[in-house]
Amino acid sequence: MMNRNGVVTKIRTRIRNDPFKNNYELVGRELGRGKFAVVKKCVEKTTGKEHAAKFLRKRRKGQDCRSDILNEIAVLESAEANPYVVALHEVYETTTEIILVLECAAGGEIFNQCVADNDEAFTEKDVIRLARQILMGVACLHQNNVVHLDLKPQNILLTSAQPLGDIRIVDFGLSRRVDSVTEVREILGTPEYVAPEILDYEPISTATDMWSIGVLTYVMLTGESPFQGEEKQETFLNISQVNVDYSQDVFQGISDLAVDFIQSLLIKNPRKRATVEQCLNHPWLMVNTHQHTVDEQEASQSESEPESPVPSPELVVIPSY
Numbered sequence: 001m002m003n004r005n006g007v008v009t010k011i012r013t014r015i016r017n018d019p020f021k022n023n024y025e026l027v028g029r030e031l032g033r034g035k036f037a038v039v040k041k042c043v044e045k046t047t048g049k050e051h052a053a054k055f056l057r058k059r060r061k062g063q064d065c066r067s068d069i070l071n072e073i074a075v076l077e078s079a080e081a082n083p084y085v086v087a088l089h090e091v092y093e094t095t096t097e098i099i100l101v102l103e104c105a106a107g108g109e110i111f112n113q114c115v116a117d118n119d120e121a122f123t124e125k126d127v128i129r130l131a132r133q134i135l136m137g138v139a140c141l142h143q144n145n146v147v148h149l150d151l152k153p154q155n156i157l158l159t160s161a162q163p164l165g166d167i168r169i170v171d172f173g174l175s176r177r178v179d180s181v182t183e184v185r186e187i188l189g190t191p192e193y194v195a196p197e198i199l200d201y202e203p204i205s206t207a208t209d210m211w212s213i214g215v216l217t218y219v220m221l222t223g224e225s226p227f228q229g230e231e232k233q234e235t236f237l238n239i240s241q242v243n244v245d246y247s248q249d250v251f252q253g254i255s256d257l258a259v260d261f262i263q264s265l266l267i268k269n270p271r272k273r274a275t276v277e278q279c280l281n282h283p284w285l286m287v288n289t290h291q292h293t294v295d296e297q298e299a300s301q302s303e304s305e306p307e308s309p310v311p312s313p314e315l316v317v318i319p320s321y
């Protein structure tokens with residue numbers, strides 16, 4: 001099966017043709033909605049377990065996009081061992097849709113806490129822990145030669161909001177497999193979070209995700225979106241010129257190490273940007289964010305967090321489609 005990257009997509013997951021509603025009950029409100037997808041909470045009848053059902057339309061603007069959906073499934077499968085990438089449970093297909101039954105992250109989008117007022121907003125210690133988890137999830141993707149290309153607060157979910165739980169990276173609808181052979185030049189992502197190379201129609205690479213992580217970290221720490229302008233064009237100009245406010249007004253009470261971490265990522269030249277591996281070794285993330293004793297910390301880390309991060313591939317570009 002060839003997808004738009006010209007890459008053969010082989011998936012392991014069985015695609016079921018029996019009716020989704022035989023096995024799941026839809027409950028409550030919609031969780032999310034995109035141009036070609038809607039996400040609803042559902043309960044598995046046999047186990048009573050909550051999941052999130054993502055209904056994806058196979059035909060979009062008159063084109064058959066089934067292979068793009070198989071790409072999303074293949075990317076989820078490639079990261080199934082990583083606790084910080086949302087888990088894929090089952091897949092169903094109807095004549096018009098493919099339904100991904102995914103792990104339910106009950107805490108919702110970190111976006112809500114990013115824009116919350118003081119007492120519900122993240123502390124710097126919260127952000128250090130969440131940033132480390134995001135990086136460990138992205139390290140797994142980059143190690144598997146995958147770039148997400150739409151990392152933003154709306155696509156980072158929490159297992160629990162209060163008390164603050166762990167993150168889950170979601171929505172691989174724009175993700176691509178990387179390839180050192182050819183280049184890709186296409187507009188992707190969400191304006192505030194896209195890297196300069198996308199606006200300048202330059203090759204997209206693993207460094208493109210690292211720019212978005214810099215924007216994400218800025219938003220989690222300050223509640224402000226560094227490049228947002230009144231109009232899309234102003235936002236694009238701010239990105240292209242890397243117009244970022246690192247003043248004390250915005251970063252009051254935030255450590256210099258945090259600013260240094262963000263500045264290592266919001267760099268126009270992708271080759272000069274920190275890799276996921278370098279970020280995981282940045283001194284800002286070396287702070288002890290556990291409330292427990294060191295012993296409990298070591299025990300909890302060996303259980304809940306993956307082995308020390310895998311080296312991410314050097315900067316690679318991804319194929320044209």
Ligand SMILES: Cc1cnc(Nc2ccc(CC#N)cc2)nc1Nc1cc(C2CC2)[nH]n1
Pocket residue numbers: 031032033039052054086102103104105106107108109154155157170171172
């Ligand atoms: C409580 C909740 C609240 N809000 C969202 N928003 C949301 C954000 C991005 C996307 C885009 C996607 N994909 C879909 C929904 N997801 C939630 N739980 C989910 C959602 C999911 C899986 C990812 C769908 N598991 N648990």
